[in-house]
Amino acid sequence: MAAAFVLDRASILERLGGDEEIYAMMVDMFVADVENNCTALATALAAGDVESLKRAAHTVKGLLATFSDDDGAVEANFVEKNAREDELANLGPAVADIQSRLREVSAVLSAGQA
Template identity: 35%
Template sequence: MEDNPVNRAVAVRLLERRGQIVTIAHNGREAVDLIKTRPFDVALMDLQMPEMDGLEATAAVRASEEGTGRRLPIVAMTAHAMKGDRERCLRAGMDAYVSKPVQAGDLFEAIDTATGATSGGAEEPQAPGPTTSRGRGVVDRAALLSRLEGDASLLAEIVELFLQTAPRLMRDLKLALTSKDAGKLERAAHTLKGAVANFGARPAFEAAFKMEQHGQRGDLASARKAWASVEKEMARLKKELERLVEEHAA
């Protein structure tokens, strides 16, 4: 249950490489409807989804399970990684927690914890890569390839997806600015931030994060000034990703 196509592609491919059959829901309401009508072994639930967020969807699933003797293991997926998020998810009825951008090892450990395959770890997850990366370049190549388990075809796939969706994400951001809609600005910047986080793209991530903060505060004047930085970093990221794919295709 993940509405960002790049995040979704990474999670799906990693799961399929482990022999899992994956069903995709594009929003929280669709996820709940699927779970009510079909049996699943585990659900990965993004906290921020359209129609119904992950916490609301989990509450709806748990309500539908009452009196049935069933309990679907649910893993929370979030880009926030803030202290206390794990406890909030567990209180809402989720069984495990993983931060985005998804790391293969963290994902499967969370699934094992949720399904009871292992005892799992109790430590609070750390913030996602772009905010902690020591790399000063446009893309943290080592972290990116490690996260994809060295899969060059998956790298090419998610870069293509990103390059296809990035213009729309930028249009959404620009439209929110021109329409002076702080709420839409915050959501558009959050989506863009999540997309670039997949590549360990710290400069682009930080530019989108600042725009998201301006939207949260309703500071449209600062957001308009920050637009140039977002444009610049997105252009740099596009060139670097195209170069990276060419190198690994050779």
């Protein structure tokens, strides 16, 4: 289980060149997209669609990395790398962890915007 997400606003902003405007836009989009991303992961897993699951995990990995969530990115990377026919049945908990992580990060980011 990954450690609780801690918002490191300074490092994210540094990567965005200190641009508050872009940062705010990214946060809004992340928050707005969280449920879509959770659904994409769950649907791909339920359908046994290896490629879609791999791609959804890859997208989430990038999103979490954008907000400097290295632990969350590692979880998503695990699903991306292990998304194979013979492993799908075992990936349920890992996918659920990512979904929780996405919602957690979303909540922290939203709070940080308030």
